[in-house]
Amino acid sequence: MKGTDLADSLIAGAVGTTALNIVTYLDMTARARPASQTPDESAGKLAGAAHLNLGSKEQAANRRSGLGALLGYGLGMAATVGFAMLARGRRQPLLRAAALLGGGVMTMTDGSLALLGVADPRTWRRIDWVADLVPHLAYGLTAAATWNRLRPSGTTRH
Numbered sequence: 001m002k003g004t005d006l007a008d009s010l011i012a013g014a015v016g017t018t019a020l021n022i023v024t025y026l027d028m029t030a031r032a033r034p035a036s037q038t039p040d041e042s043a044g045k046l047a048g049a050a051h052l053n054l055g056s057k058e059q060a061a062n063r064r065s066g067l068g069a070l071l072g073y074g075l076g077m078a079a080t081v082g083f084a085m086l087a088r089g090r091r092q093p094l095l096r097a098a099a100l101l102g103g104g105v106m107t108m109t110d111g112s113l114a115l116l117g118v119a120d121p122r123t124w125r126r127i128d129w130v131a132d133l134v135p136h137l138a139y140g141l142t143a144a145a146t147w148n149r150l151r152p153s154g155t156t157r158h
Contacts, residue, residue: 001081001084001085001089002089004089005084005089006081006084008084008147008150008151009077009080009081009083009084009147010077010080010081011146011150012080012083012084012143012144012146012147012150013073013076013077013078013079013080013081013143014073014076014077015142015143015146016076016080016101016105016138016139016140016142016143016144016146017072017073017076017077017139017143018142019135019138019139019141019142019143020072020076020105020135020136020138020139021072021135022138023134023135023138024135027131027134027135038068038113038118038119039065039068039069039071039072040061040064040065040067040068041064041068041116041118042068042071042112042113042116042118043063043064043065043067043068043071044060044064045116045117045118046067046071046116047063047064047067072109075105075108075109075112076105076139076143079101079104079105079108079143080101080143080147082104083097083100083101083104083143083147084147087147089151090151091147091148091151092144092147092148094141094144094145094148097140097143097144097147097148098137098140098141098143098144098145099140100140100144101139101140101143101144102136102137102138102139102140102141102143103136103140105136105139105140106132106133106136109136110132
């Protein structure tokens with residue numbers, strides 16, 4: 001992978017993750033719902049598995065909150081790096097790329113929640129799935145559009 005492909009994929013991942021967060025915050029505002037605790041819980045489970053001491057009760061809560069957000073950005077950017085490797089540096093049809101990126105990140109996120117025992121997606125209601133799907137679609141569309149925008153003209157792969 002060329003350095004420009006890596007840089008562009010990281011940019012696309014950051015843009016996509018920002019879009020996911022914006023849509024999530026809009027949902028929280030519209031439905032007056034609290035923030036999800038799953039990122040914090042995931043960070044806590046991973047820290048526990050790594051035998052990391054996060055400090056006092058208050059420090060640990062704050063660190064889990066920060067680590068949870070960082071895990072989200074890391075996952076969003078790692079997904080676009082993997083996508084860039086598959087795309088071999090070329091533009092991709094927008095809807096296919098958006099579905100691959102959004103669906104891939106949603107699968108990795110929900111799968112990690114299940115593997116860590118933080119949540120069981122099999123028990124989610126329809127509204128829970130919609131609340132999960134819409135931000136991931138926003139991620140996929142913006143990450144794919146950004147990736148394509150950063151690619152040189154004439155590099156679309158069909």
